[in-house]
Amino acid sequence: MMFSEFLEFIQANEGAPNGKPAPTTEPSEIIGTALSRVDGPLKTTGTAKYAADYNFKNMAYAVPVCATVASGKIRSIDTSRAEKMPGVVLVMHHGNAPQIFRNGNGGRNSENRPPFEDDVVSYWGQYVALAVAETFQQAQAAAAAVSVTYDADKFNVSALLDDAMPEIGQPDGPKVLSHRGDFEAAFASAPVKVDAVYRTPVETHNPMEMHGTVAVWDGKRFTLYESSQGVINHMNVLSQMLGVPKEDINVISKFIGSGFGGKLFPWPHSALAATAARQLNRPVKLSVNRKMMFSNVGHRPRTEQRMRLGATPDGKLLGLAQDYRNHTSLHDDIRENCGEATPFLYSTANLRVSSALVKRNVGTPTPMRGPGAVPGLFALESAMDELAIALKMDPVALRLALDTQTDESNGKPFSSRHLKECLQVGSEKFGWAKRTPEIGSMRGKSKDGDDVILGWGVACASWGASRGPSQASLSLLQNGRVRVSSGTQDIGTGTYTIVAQVVSDKTGIPIDRIDVLLGNSSFVPGPTSGGSTATATVVPSIADAANNAIAAMLQITGSAKNSPFAGKTPQDLAMTEGKVHLKDKPASSGVPFEEILKGANLASADGAGKSGGLGSDTKARDYSTHSFGAQFVEVEWDPGIARLRVSRVVSVVDGGRIINPKTATNQMAGAIVMGVGMGLFEETIYDPRNGHAINDNFADYVVPTIADTPQIDVHFLDIPDPQMGEYGARGIGEIGLAGIAPAITAAVYHATGVRVRELPVRIEDVLKAKVAV
Amino acid sequence: MEAFKFSRAATVDQAVAAHAGATTAIAETRFVAGGTTLIDLMKLSVERPKVVVDINGLPLDKVEATPEGGLRLGALTRNADVANHDVVKRDYAVLSEAILSGASPQLRNMATTGGNLLQRTRCPYFRDTAHACNKREPGSGCSAIGGHNRMLAVLGVSSDCIATNPSDQNVALVALEATIDIQGPSGKRSVPAGQFHLLPGTTPHRETALQPGEIITSVTLPKPIAGSKQFYLKLRDRAAYEFALSSTAVVIKLSGGKIEHVRIALGGVGTKPWRALEAEHELTGKSADAANFRIAAEAAMRDAKPASENGYKIELAKRCIVRALTNATVQA
Numbered sequence A: 001m002m003f004s005e006f007l008e009f010i011q012a013n014e015g016a017p018n019g020k021p022a023p024t025t026e027p028s029e030i031i032g033t034a035l036s037r038v039d040g041p042l043k044t045t046g047t048a049k050y051a052a053d054y055n056f057k058n059m060a061y062a063v064p065v066c067a068t069v070a071s072g073k074i075r076s077i078d079t080s081r082a083e084k085m086p087g088v089v090l091v092m093h094h095g096n097a098p099q100i101f102r103n104g105n106g107g108r109n110s111e112n113r114p115p116f117e118d119d120v121v122s123y124w125g126q127y128v129a130l131a132v133a134e135t136f137q138q139a140q141a142a143a144a145a146v147s148v149t150y151d152a153d154k155f156n157v158s159a160l161l162d163d164a165m166p167e168i169g170q171p172d173g174p175k176v177l178s179h180r181g182d183f184e185a186a187f188a189s190a191p192v193k194v195d196a197v198y199r200t201p202v203e204t205h206n207p208m209e210m211h212g213t214v215a216v217w218d219g220k221r222f223t224l225y226e227s228s229q230g231v232i233n234h235m236n237v238l239s240q241m242l243g244v245p246k247e248d249i250n251v252i253s254k255f256i257g258s259g260f261g262g263k264l265f266p267w268p269h270s271a272l273a274a275t276a277a278r279q280l281n282r283p284v285k286l287s288v289n290r291k292m293m294f295s296n297v298g299h300r301p302r303t304e305q306r307m308r309l310g311a312t313p314d315g316k317l318l319g320l321a322q323d324y325r326n327h328t329s330l331h332d333d334i335r336e337n338c339g340e341a342t343p344f345l346y347s348t349a350n351l352r353v354s355s356a357l358v359k360r361n362v363g364t365p366t367p368m369r370g371p372g373a374v375p376g377l378f379a380l381e382s383a384m385d386e387l388a389i390a391l392k393m394d395p396v397a398l399r400l401a402l403d404t405q406t407d408e409s410n411g412k413p414f415s416s417r418h419l420k421e422c423l424q425v426g427s428e429k430f431g432w433a434k435r436t437p438e439i440g441s442m443r444g445k446s447k448d449g450d451d452v453i454l455g456w457g458v459a460c461a462s463w464g465a466s467r468g469p470s471q472a473s474l475s476l477l478q479n480g481r482v483r484v485s486s487g488t489q490d491i492g493t494g495t496y497t498i499v500a501q502v503v504s505d506k507t508g509i510p511i512d513r514i515d516v517l518l519g520n521s522s523f524v525p526g527p528t529s530g531g532s533t534a535t536a537t538v539v540p541s542i543a544d545a546a547n548n549a550i551a552a553m554l555q556i557t558g559s560a561k562n563s564p565f566a567g568k569t570p571q572d573l574a575m576t577e578g579k580v581h582l583k584d585k586p587a588s589s590g591v592p593f594e595e596i597l598k599g600a601n602l603a604s605a606d607g608a609g610k611s612g613g614l615g616s617d618t619k620a621r622d623y624s625t626h627s628f629g630a631q632f633v634e635v636e637w638d639p640g641i642a643r644l645r646v647s648r649v650v651s652v653v654d655g656g657r658i659i660n661p662k663t664a665t666n667q668m669a670g671a672i673v674m675g676v677g678m679g680l681f682e683e684t685i686y687d688p689r690n691g692h693a694i695n696d697n698f699a700d701y702v703v704p705t706i707a708d709t710p711q712i713d714v715h716f717l718d719i720p721d722p723q724m725g726e727y728g729a730r731g732i733g734e735i736g737l738a739g740i741a742p743a744i745t746a747a748v749y750h751a752t753g754v755r756v757r758e759l760p761v762r763i764e765d766v767l768k769a770k771v772a773v
Numbered sequence B: 001m002e003a004f005k006f007s008r009a010a011t012v013d014q015a016v017a018a019h020a021g022a023t024t025a026i027a028e029t030r031f032v033a034g035g036t037t038l039i040d041l042m043k044l045s046v047e048r049p050k051v052v053v054d055i056n057g058l059p060l061d062k063v064e065a066t067p068e069g070g071l072r073l074g075a076l077t078r079n080a081d082v083a084n085h086d087v088v089k090r091d092y093a094v095l096s097e098a099i100l101s102g103a104s105p106q107l108r109n110m111a112t113t114g115g116n117l118l119q120r121t122r123c124p125y126f127r128d129t130a131h132a133c134n135k136r137e138p139g140s141g142c143s144a145i146g147g148h149n150r151m152l153a154v155l156g157v158s159s160d161c162i163a164t165n166p167s168d169q170n171v172a173l174v175a176l177e178a179t180i181d182i183q184g185p186s187g188k189r190s191v192p193a194g195q196f197h198l199l200p201g202t203t204p205h206r207e208t209a210l211q212p213g214e215i216i217t218s219v220t221l222p223k224p225i226a227g228s229k230q231f232y233l234k235l236r237d238r239a240a241y242e243f244a245l246s247s248t249a250v251v252i253k254l255s256g257g258k259i260e261h262v263r264i265a266l267g268g269v270g271t272k273p274w275r276a277l278e279a280e281h282e283l284t285g286k287s288a289d290a291a292n293f294r295i296a297a298e299a300a301m302r303d304a305k306p307a308s309e310n311g312y313k314i315e316l317a318k319r320c321i322v323r324a325l326t327n328a329t330v331q332a
C-alpha cells in the first residue's frame, strides 16, 4: 500500500480535529531513558497471553481446507467422510456457509472477497472449507478428509513481470506517480548513465506468532481474541463482515508476537472463526499454521524496477527515472509504493516515477516492514552505487554532494533532515576512510580465523514520518496508581513502555505505579500500529489525557471539602512527583494525590486525551516530514568455498527524538537481521506448474539465525523534529531496514565484482565471481 | 496425522517380532527412536503407519570399544552424546564435526544414530502430499524434476527421483567405512555404510538395505587409521541450522609427502551418502597439493547430472572437496 494511502487510512479513524504544536519545554529525564519493557517479565515468564493462548469451556477447534489449484472453480466438495469422523461438529464451505459480507466503508480489509463467497479459486492455498471439531486433532483429520474437486483454469504465477501493457501514462498503462522537468531529454544528453533493472522477490512476513482467532459468541455479542496491529480497524471491518453493530464486537490483542505489517488488516480466518462460533453457539479457535502463513495472510509483492540515472562527470544528477511494476492478486489492487523516497532523496531537476500492477494468482499482498520504500530503496540505492562506480566517485561523497534541504517534489522544506550527518557519523563509526575502492582489494580474518576478502557498502534510508488522530483515557486512582488506556496495541515494539514513560513524564509518578491498558477495541480509539506512526500518534493523546487528568486533580484539590488546599484555584497549584502542592512551594510540601481523592471521597480524577493527525496541523503541513538514515555493511567473502557472510553493520538513524533508546535500538538491530535475510536468503517461490508457494516452511524458506547475525552498531542522531508534535518523536520501525539490502549488494560487489540486481544474493550468483580462487 | 496403534518394545526380539508383520517396503509399522523425522512426517501425513513401536526402552544406548580396536555406537545413542564423546572426538573427529554441523542442539539431543541413518529426504514434493512423488507414492511421478530442485542431488540421480540424502552423520560414516549392524527375523547381519543406502533407480521408495522386520542395533566404527587426519566441511546458504548444499568428509593419511590412504564422502549432492571413489583413486600415491586436489574434485563430479536449478552444486562441491582436503592436510 502507498504510505499516503496508509496515512489517509489512519487519519480516517476518529480523532480530534486539530493537532497541537509541540510544547517548547524540555521533557523530564524519563523521556530518553533506556527503560526495559514494562511487559518484559510477562513475556519472559510465559504469562503474557497471545490470541491463540485463550481457551474457553466448550471451545471447538477449526482447521481450514486449502485449495490445491491456483485458479478455477470448485466442482464438488464431499464432506461425507469428514462429517462422520469422531468429534466433528461442522464442515463449512461456500455451499452451506452463512453469509459473510463484504466490507464496505468499515475500515480497511485485506482481501475484498470474503471467504466462501462463491466457488471461485484464485490462488493456491485459498480456504475452500472449514472443519470444526471437539479437538484440534479431530479437526485436522477431518480437514484432511474433505475431498474437493476443481475445474482448474489457466493461471499465472510468473516471477517475470514483463506482461504487455500500454505506454507509461496511457490508459491501462503505468501511472506516473511523481514528475518534474523532462527526464527523457535530460537522460538522453547525460554524459554518464546508469540504466539497470532491479528485482525483489516475494517475501513472507513470518512473525514468530502466527495468525489466529479465538471467537466467542454469547448469543448477541462477539469477543474476538486476535493477533492484530489495529484492534479498532479490526472491529470496524468485522462489524461489516459479520453484519453486527460495532458495539457488539470486542476485539482483544493484548500481546502480539510481531506483525511486520502482516497483521495490519483482518484476514479471512477471522470472519471464518466468528461465523463458525455464531453458527455453533460456542467458542471456536482457529490457528493459521506456518504453511498457511505463506499463502493466506499476505506477503511483500514481487517488484521489477528499471532505474535510469543520468549525471555529469562531476556527479551532478541530471535526471532520475524509476519505472516499476509489482505483482498483485486477482481480487485486490495493491500498489507497492517503490517510489516513496525517490522524489526527494537526492537533488535533481528532472525526475519521473511510474508504477504498474500485474495480476498474479497469489494471495493478496500486504504491507511488509517499509512497504514500497524498502524494495524501492534497494533499486535506488543500488543504482546510486553503480553511478558512483561509473563516476569513479566514493559512494558516500556522491550522496553527500546530492543532499538537499528542500523536498524537490513539492518545494517544501524538510521539517528536520539530517541525512548528511547520518552519512558522516556512519563513515566515522564504520571506518569508511580506510576503504580502498578496487574490487577484492581488502583483506581480513573471519570469525573462524580464515583469510577472507572484505567488501564494504553503504546505502541511504528514508521513511515517511507522520501521525494520525488518537484518543486516550487516563485516571489518577484513589489507590495511588494511574490507569491509562487507548485502543491501540503493542505489537512487540514497546508501546506499553513508551506510554508509561509519557505518563510518568507528565505526572511525575514512577513507572511501577502506572498501569497501561492497550489492545482492546472497547477503549477509546487509538491508532493502528503501522507505518512507524504509532509512537508519534499515540504520544500526544496520552500527554493530553495526562494533562487533563492533572487539571481535574487540581480542580478537585481546590474545591473539595477537607482539602489541605481548599479554596485555591488550579492556577495556584501544581502536581509534581505525584504530589499536589502550591505552585510557588516545592513538591515536598505537597500532598499525594491519592490522599486528596480519599478526602474528597472520589475514586479517581480522570482526563480524556485527544490529538489530531499531522494533516490537521496547519503549520506542519508546510513541511515535508521524513526520517533518514545511513547504513554501512561489511561482508566477508571466501571465494575458495563461495562463502559469503555479513560481518558488520553500522546503522545511523535520524528518527527525531528517541523516547526510549533501548526499545528503539532493539528495533534497529532487529531490522538489520531482517535485512540480512532480505539481502541473502528470503524468497517465497511459487511453483510455476501449480502456483504453490513450494518453500512454505522454515526449513526451505531461509531466514537468518543467530550465527548469521553480524556485529551491530546502532546510533541515533536524536534530534527532535519541531513539526512532529509532543517531544518531536518520529517513528523508527521501518527505517532501520530500508538501506540494508542495497548496502549488502554494494558490499558484495566490492568484494566479488558481482553485481546482484535480483534479491536475494545466492551462492549461485557469487560462484560466478572472477576473483582468483 | 492419522490414528495409529502404539506399543513399547522391551527387547530387540520383541521389536523385530512387532515389525516382522509388515509386508511392504513402505512398512505399515514404524519404529520410533528420537522421533524427529518420523513424527514430523506423520504430522504431514507423509508417513502413515498403522503401528508405531517405541524402541527407546531397548538396551542399545551404549558406546563401547570393540575387540578389534574400533568403537560400537548403539543405535539409540543420541547424536549429541556421540558427537561429544571423548573417543569419538579424538579418533573419529569427522563424525563429531559432521553431527555438530547438523540440525540444532535440541534436535541432536533427541536424534539417534539409527534414526539419523534412516532420516528421509527433504525434497519439498516428498513432504507435501498435494504433489506427485515416486518416493512417497511409487509410480505417481517425480515433481522435483522440472520443479523446485535447487537443494536436490546431482550424483546418483535417476529419471524417477533426484532426492538428496540429507544426513551429515551418514557422510562421515561412509568416509570412516563404518558398518551397520542389523538384526531381523532371520538373525543378525552387517552391511558396510557405503552399501546401506540404495540408489533410487526405478524404485526410489526403497532407500536402504533394511528388510521388513529388521532393526538397526548398532553402528561399528573400525579401528582408527594411525596417523590419519580427518575433516568435515559443510557449505550452506546460512551459517547454521540448514541442510548441506554440499559437504565433504575426508579421512586422509600422508606418508613421505604422498597420500597413502584417503577416503572422501560427499553430502548434499548425492541421492545417497556419496563415496567419491574416483577422487580417492586420483589422489592415492600422489602429493597433497592444490592441483591434485582440484583434479580429484573434477573426477568426483565427472558424472554429475544437474537438474534445472541445481547445476551450481557441481562447482560448489568441487570447491568443497578441495577445501576439505586442504584443511585436512594442513593439519597433517
Ligand SMILES: Cc1cc2nc3c(=O)[nH]c(=O)nc-3n(C[C@H](O)[C@H](O)[C@H](O)COP(=O)(O)OP(=O)(O)OC[C@H]3O[C@@H](n4cnc5c(N)ncnc54)[C@H](O)[C@@H]3O)c2cc1C
Pocket (backbone or CB within 6 Å): A699, B030, B031, B032, B033, B034, B035, B036, B037, B038, B039, B040, B055, B075, B076, B079, B101, B102, B103, B104, B107, B110, B111, B112, B113, B114, B115, B116, B117, B118, B119, B166, B167, B168, B169, B214, B215, B216, B217, B241, B242, B243, B244
Ligand atoms: C528442523 C530439522 C533440521 C535438521 N537438520 C539436519 C541437518 O542439518 N543435518 C542432518 O544430518 N540432519 C538434520 N536433521 C535430521 C535429524 O538428524 C534426523 O531427524 C534425526 O537424526 C533422526 O533421528 P531420530 O532418532 O529422531 O529418528 P526417528 O524419527 O525416531 O526415526 C527415523 C526413521 O528411522 C527409523 N528407525 C529409528 N531407529 C531405528 C532403528 N534402530 N532400526 C530401524 N529403524 C529405525 C524410524 O522407524 C523412522 O522411519 C534435521 C531435522 C529437523 C527436524
Ligand code: SF4
Pocket (backbone or CB within 6 Å): B121, B123, B124, B125, B126, B132, B133, B134, B135, B136, B141, B142, B143, B144, B145, B152, B160, B161, B162, B163, B204
Ligand atoms: S525427487 Fe524423489 S522425493 Fe522428490 S519428488 Fe521426485 S521422486 Fe519424490
